[in-house]
Amino acid sequence: xxxxxxxxxxxxxxxxxxxxxxxxxxxxxxxxxxxxxxxxxxxxxxxxxxxxxxxxxxxxxxxxxxxxxxxxxxxxxxxxxxxxxxxxxxxxxxxxxxxxxxxxxxxxxxxxxxxxxxxxxxxxxxxxxxxxxxxxxxxxxxxxxxxxxxxxxxxxxxxxxxxxxxxxxxxxxxxxxxxxxxxxxxxxxxxxxxxxxxxxxxxxxx
Numbered sequence: 001x002x003x004x005x006x007x008x009x010x011x012x013x014x015x016x017x018x019x020x021x022x023x024x025x026x027x028x029x030x031x032x033x034x035x036x037x038x039x040x041x042x043x044x045x046x047x048x049x050x051x052x053x054x055x056x057x058x059x060x061x062x063x064x065x066x067x068x069x070x071x072x073x074x075x076x077x078x079x080x081x082x083x084x085x086x087x088x089x090x091x092x093x094x095x096x097x098x099x100x101x102x103x104x105x106x107x108x109x110x111x112x113x114x115x116x117x118x119x120x121x122x123x124x125x126x127x128x129x130x131x132x133x134x135x136x137x138x139x140x141x142x143x144x145x146x147x148x149x150x151x152x153x154x155x156x157x158x159x160x161x162x163x164x165x166x167x168x169x170x171x172x173x174x175x176x177x178x179x180x181x182x183x184x185x186x187x188x189x190x191x192x193x194x195x196x197x198x199x200x201x202x203x204x205x206x
Contacts, residue, residue: 014146030158065144082130
């Protein structure tokens, strides 16, 4: 028998993990860079770049998600430490992108352009990796992995339809959406810092 309460809780956790990962990936903001790196390539070559970037991003994120806790235990790092460090890192990354007037210059396309820099660090970078571990700790492994997979599929769809999306949104539209995403990412970073500091204060009072 289907437990509607558990299903409702899972869907709520899925939504709460999906949004931060979506913001951290910033697929819309990555579109102009992806188009620039694949400009002039044959359709078959572009499909290979998309495949390589999506697979690289997914397996890199999944590996970090599954092995991150073991790494923390080995280094003696707590999730409170990670929340504060991760929140500070996310805030710096978001602030840097917010103040940036033009996309960062990336290296020219090559045989492995789908792996680096598109798969890593454009699709899955420090912001996504940080978010994955913190979200797993807060909401559980299953909703976080599913939210991550859904976001990777969204990025795949964006890259596949990149030419059409750019025509519809225009350069200004892409820039505006990217800035809004980074503003949300900065707010999430502040939330992480606040929760980490609150946990430290709670430990001190015990």
